[in-house]
Amino acid sequence: MSVWTRKPILPPKPKNSGSPNSALSATPFCVRPERSARLPADGTYLCGACGHELFMADSKFDSHCGWPSFTHPEEQKNVRLIDDRSLGMTRTEVRCARCDSHLGHVFDDGPGPRNTRYCINSLSLDFAPKQ
Numbered sequence: 001m002s003v004w005t006r007k008p009i010l011p012p013k014p015k016n017s018g019s020p021n022s023a024l025s026a027t028p029f030c031v032r033p034e035r036s037a038r039l040p041a042d043g044t045y046l047c048g049a050c051g052h053e054l055f056m057a058d059s060k061f062d063s064h065c066g067w068p069s070f071t072h073p074e075e076q077k078n079v080r081l082i083d084d085r086s087l088g089m090t091r092t093e094v095r096c097a098r099c100d101s102h103l104g105h106v107f108d109d110g111p112g113p114r115n116t117r118y119c120i121n122s123l124s125l126d127f128a129p130k131q
């Protein structure tokens with residue numbers, strides 16, 4: 001449906017390689033807070049495994065947790081929430097509703113009317129800029 005080119009998921013470069021304006025700065029990686037403002041402002045975050053639309057860019061916010069955070073999914077039906085009692089904690093795991101890939105966790109301390117904070121692993125996301 002959208003016209004875009006899937007970018008390969010690359011590991012972050014060491015701090016001393018390349019310029020800060022390299023191609024990496026345009027990709028949706030988990031970045032230091034001061035760099036997150038450089039990410040594309042409009043578009044959709046997709047499941048990195050199957051391309052399912054998950055989060056709109058305008059729901060992304062900087063929670064200072066070091067992971068991309070979103071106030072809510074594009075549509076609630078696009079994600080699946082599962083009780084996660086691993087590591088001695090009780091959390092809610094977020095999975096892609098289409099392919100069941102692990103995306104991250106959701107917490108109830110986020111901004112906005114729903115108070116949700118979807119803390120998502122940047123490596124599980126692709127980004128499709130708005131055309």
Ligand SMILES: [Zn+2]
Binds near residue numbers: 096
């Ligand atoms: Zn998926």
